Amino acid sequence: MEFILKTNALSKSYRKFRALDSVTMNVPKGAIYGFVGRNGAGKTTLIRLICGLQEPSAGEFTLYGTKHTDSKIARARRHMGAVVETPAFYGDMTAAENLKMQYAMLGLPSYDGIDDLLKLVRLDDTGKKKAKNFSLGMKQRLGIALALCGNPDFLILDEPINGLDPQGIVEIRELILRLNRERNITVLISSHILDELAKLATHYGFIDKGKIVQEISAKELEAKCRKYLHVKVSDAAVFANVMDKRGAEYEILSDTEANLYGEFRISELSAALAAEQCELLSITEHEESLENYFINLVGSDGGDRA
Amino acid sequence: MRNLIRIHCKRFLFRWETFAVTLLNILLMVIGVLAARLMFDPETNNFDFYGLIHVITLVSVLAVLTAVIFIEINTLSTGAIRNPLIAGYSKGQVFLSKYISVIVFSAVQGAIVLLPTVLANCWTDRPVSFTLSMLLVYMTVSALAMTVCLLSDRPTVYVVILFGVLLGLIFGGTAVSEILNRPQYQGIELQEDHIDKLPNPWYLPSPKRDILEQVHRLNPLQPLKEYQLYLENMESYLYTAQYFENTLNQAEDDLHREYAGLLKQQWEERYDPHIRRLELFPYYQCGLLLMIGAGGILLFRKRNLK
Incomplete structure (x- = not known):
């Protein structure tokens, strides 16, 4: 090249x-x-x-x-x-x-x-x-x-x-x-x-x-930008316990919302949550933006350099 | 680099500052020529013509300096510097082309005021070296102003300082000239068998005198005053020098010869330096221009431009 x-x-x-x-x-x-x-x-x-x-x-x-x-x-x-x-x-x-x-x-x-x-x-x-x-x-x-x-x-x-x-x-x-x-x-x-x-x-x-x-x-970046599932559950704390047991990477957003990274079967996920009396209310698929990729890359300590 | 010089010179034509200062210089030139032709009679010395020329050139130099400052003070924020650098010109070339264009501009402005007055036949002696020295005054102060504008981060502040320095040089030069003009003796009286010499307590002896003389020659604004002093006294100088020469040759004895010698020495000490300075000024001024240019290029190369 x-x-x-x-x-x-x-x-x-x-x-x-x-x-x-x-x-x-x-x-x-x-x-x-x-x-x-x-x-x-x-x-x-x-x-x-x-x-x-x-x-x-x-x-x-x-x-x-x-x-x-x-x-x-x-x-x-x-x-x-x-x-x-x-x-x-x-x-x-x-x-x-x-x-x-x-x-x-x-x-x-x-x-x-x-x-x-x-x-x-x-x-x-x-x-x-x-x-x-x-x-x-x-x-x-x-x-x-x-x-x-x-x-x-x-x-x-x-x-x-x-x-x-x-x-x-x-x-x-x-x-x-x-x-x-x-x-x-x-x-x-x-x-x-x-x-x-x-x-x-x-x-x-x-x-x-x-x-x-x-x-x-750009092609490599596209491949790297992670997909994730945005889930709404009845209890995010229970959701976190279930994901911890499975060793999954996740991010709690609120008492009822979370992002889940990685590949998951929805039926398996729903069953695992139901076993712990946690209801899966909704699930949507998202792709990581360039902004998120950059923030994850450099860290989010915020502020501009003088 | 010829392209750059041509562009920078052409830029001066588009500025209102150029228009204003050219008009002023034409007006000053007309005043000078009219005064030379209609009002001044060198034989009767009926009018302070040389004082008027001094004022005219002083006003003109300050006007040209102000115009250069107005034009150059924001140069770094226009395309004048950045675009040529990006296009591949070196910093040295960019600085030098600007330097040359400012020198050409100021020389043209100086010529408007000086040449017609010279051609009006009012200078009885040394019109070439006089004109060259005065033109070099224009060029030196303009070159200094441009260099300050290009090298400083806060050009406004430094330009105000420069103005103050130049005004100081004008008044300082006059003061130094007065000091150097002081005669060695306040009075020399020929007695029957001896000569009474009354030393001047304000006389500056060597080596301080020599040092001050050299410093005085480096003052770029000194020609403004020096020529006035020279021209005012030139005719009487020529007459008196001849008188002393005759007196010396006709001296009856050693005492009279010593007396005539003392008077001649005192007279030469007062007026010869003017001539010597006038002869040397163009060289000193050219040296100063070269030093400012070389120093400017060296410093500009190191400058971190935005």
């Missing part, structure tokens, strides 16, 4: 605070890589290192096979575009003028393609409106358009749906999917909004407290 981005024990410290701790990850070509972590986990820090805004304290990364210490890394970065945290543009210019500036900076010979880009991100009707007067969603889309100048094949989006309304979220999602499918652009998208990532990503990297906890493909 070919990898666009590979990091090897990448670390970044700010004085005594270790923002990234030996991060090793690989972004496959053609993937939509969901970079998942809580606030302060180190997602943006990693992205800043890859974009050249900051230097790593230790470790290395390669972009298109070029090491970050190589003088040719600048040429490698020409194949990528990024929106880091908030989109960076000139507020006193229109969308088209901003794109022209970007084209000029990239040394592109002509402004062909600007209209198509504006159409792609749905900013073709903004006319003479200055970018500083755009809505948040429009600013995000302008940031993506700027990142797409020069036809990159690797796009890095740092929390692109933060602060967007539902329609804005849908627009960004559809845009990312279109870019990946139609233009075969590899996308690294960081977010802590897991439900949205679940609709997009083909690969995941989970990061917590500056360390990569797990890398997994």
Whole structure:
């Protein structure tokens, strides 16, 4: 498998605070890589290192096979575009003028393609409106358009749906999917909004407290996300005793509700509960969400990292 | 990097600050030229023309400095820095291109005020080194302001400090000039058989004098005052220098020769440094510009950008 981005024990410290701790990850070509972590986990820090805004304290990364210490890394970065945290543009210019500036900076010979880009991100009707007067969603889309100048094949989006309304979220999602499918652009998208990532990503990297906890493909994740039975019983304490005797994994939710993990025959379960004078009132099957998977993976000590 | 420099220079054209400061400089230039042509008679010295030029250039330098600060203070939050880095330019290239664009902008603004006044034929001596020194004043203070804006996390605070420092340099430079202008003797009187020399208690002897002279030459704003002092006294200097030369040559005996020598030495000590400083200022200023640029690049490379 070919990898666009590979990091090897990448670390970044700010004085005594270790923002990234030996991060090793690989972004496959053609993937939509969901970079998942809580606030302060180190997602943006990693992205800043890859974009050249900051230097790593230790470790290395390669972009298109070029090491970050190589003088040719600048040429490698020409194949990528990024929106880091908030989109960076000139507020006193229109969308088209901003794109022209970007084209000029990239040394592109002509402004062909600007209209198509504006159409792609749905900013073709903004006319003479200055970018500083755009809505948040429009600013995000302008940031993506700027990142797409020069036809990159690797796009890095740092929390692109933060602060967007539902329609804005849908627009960004559809845009990312279109870019990946139609233009075969590899996308690294960081977010802590897991439900949205679940609709997009083909690969995941989970990061917590500056360390990569797990890398997994969407298919593997789907297989791993546990199914469970949500049961309503007449007495949850009796239910717990019965399950303890069987060595089953369960979670008591209230006096009458519980989640039961693993494979069980409903008839057997009902009989076992009836033997202890506990009635099985209802039973529904559920699948573990990405959110639950992540929380189980990193623990639920709560709170963001400073 | 040429693309970057071109873009940064072009950006200045879109700013209202550029428009405002250009208008002001044109107005100041018109005042200077009109004063030179219509009001000033070098033979009768009927009008404090050199004082007016000093005020004009001081106002212009502060206006250009303010414009640069307004333009550059929020640079880090626009696409001016982040986008080129992501596109593959190095931090050194990004800083240097900005540095050069600010220098070009300030030099153009300085030329608006200075060149017409020079061409109006009011400088009887050293128009080239004068113009170069004054242009370098514009460039140095603008370069300093831009560097402060790009290197500090709280640019507003540091810019206010910079303003204070520059005002301090203006007044401090004037004060130092006054100290260095103090003659060695308050009075020299030729008696029948000896010379009465009344030492000046406020005279600064060497090596303190030499050290202060070197420090004085490093003051980037000194040309603002120095040329005024030089030009105000230049004609009488030329006349008086010739007078002392003649007196020395015509001295009847050793006592008269010593007396003439003392007067000449005192006169040269007061006015020769102005000439020497004016000759050296362009070199000192260029050195200062190189140091600020080199130091800025080194520090900017280490900066953790967001």
